[in-house]
Amino acid sequence: YTIDLPGNKKFNGGEQLKVTSTDPSGNKSDEKVIDVKDTTSPVTPTVSEVTSESTQVTGTGEPGSTVKVELPDGTELTGVADDQGNYTIDLPANKKFNGGESIKVTSTDASGNKSDEAVVEVKDTTPPVAPTVSEVTSEITQVTGTGEPGSTVKVELPDGTELTGVADDQGNYTIDLPSNKKFRGGEQLKVTSTDPSGNKSDEKVIDVKDTTPPVAPTVSEVTSESPQVSGTAEAGSTVKVELPDGTELTGVADDQGNYTIDLPSNKKFNGGESIKVTSTDASGNKSDEKVIDVKDTTPPVAPTVSEVTSES
Known part of the structure; x- marks a missing residue:
């Protein structure tokens, strides 16, 4: 026999049908009870966004179905959708995503029917380390x-x-x-x-590290009568004056770049000696050396004259 089912009657599986037969004389058979077998695959599970920061995979599937998550390296993780259809599957701590990988998710119902595969791409939400x-x-x-x-x-x-x-x-x-x-x-x-x-x-x-040496300082004329060495250099730089005998004197250029360095009272010049002047900035960069000759501006002492007589 073949009996068509109404188009609006659908089975989920697990329901029972009762079947009897009655002969032309009206005699009715015993009742045959048969369970409807579930052969309907679950709908494909939904999967919430998975990012490179995610610690779980979540979504919805058929209530009671077993949800399987296949990671990019083939690792399989499973969980069960609750009676609302929600599932949460923890990711192992040693499984990290970079972004761009694919995760495959299926659900299998109690009758062994497997859904189509949901494939979701991992979104990269991990900022790069500072360069x-x-x-x-x-x-x-x-x-x-x-x-x-x-x-x-x-x-x-x-x-x-x-x-x-x-x-x-x-x-x-x-x-x-x-x-x-x-x-x-x-x-x-x-x-x-x-x-x-x-x-x-x-x-x-x-x-930014300052590695640029200052320009060589300028030096005003130094004479055999000078009590100071003066000139200009990079503002804030330390100016060093090296005297002919190796003595070193220092001073600091002001915010206008001017410097004045006093000469010791016991240091006298005759003229013709060389003085070396450099400046070093706050970062330790040293200028080229400026060499200046001392100008002799000291008049000779009055000459002595031997006695001059009318007989000389």
């Missing part, structure tokens, strides 16, 4: 260092100018400085890296 920055000096023409491979490295100059470059597959980056951007030393550069998913690292702040 390293090689020493930046007042003489450099490039900023270099390391960052996450493929990340975009941004260098913000003290005046707000932003320069960018991309870290290569080894993580190395080199960013050229514009020729019109010069550092004195003491300025700060801010460096960040942003990965292809838009995650931005913490900011690395680096101080």
Whole structure:
């Protein structure tokens, strides 16, 4: 026999059907009870966003079904959807995602029917580590260092100018400085890296090291009568005067760059000697040496004259 079921009658599985037969004389058979077998696959489970920071995989599936999560390395994790259909599956602490990996999720009901596979891509939400920055000096023409491979490295100059470059597959980056951007030393550069998913690292702040020597100081005329050595040098720099006998005297250039260094009263010049003058800035950079000859401006003593007589 074949009996069509109404189109609006659907079975989930587990229900019971009762079947009897009655002959033409009206005699009815015993009742046959049969269980409906569940052969319907669960719907594909939903999966909440999975990120590189996630510690769990969550979503919904058929209530009571076993949800299986297959990780990119083939590891399989399982959990059971509750009576509301919600599931939560913890990720092992040693399983970390970078972003871009695929996770496969299925659910299998109590009758062994398996859903279609849900494939979800792990979203990268992990910021790169702050980039390293090689020493930046007042003489450099490039900023270099390391960052996450493929990340975009941004260098913000003290005046707000932003320069960018991309870290290569080894993580190395080199960013050229514009020729019109010069550092004195003491300025700060801010460096960040942003990965292809838009995650931005913490900011690395680096101080520019002054490695530029001051220009050689100027020295006013020094004469055999001078009580001081004076001139101009880089403001704040320490000026050193080396006398012909090796004695060293120092002074500091004021904020206008002027310096005056007193000569000891016991140091006298005849004229023709050489004095060496240098300046050293606060970072220890030393200028070229300025050499100046002492000018003889001391008149001779009056000559002695032997007696002159009318007979001389």
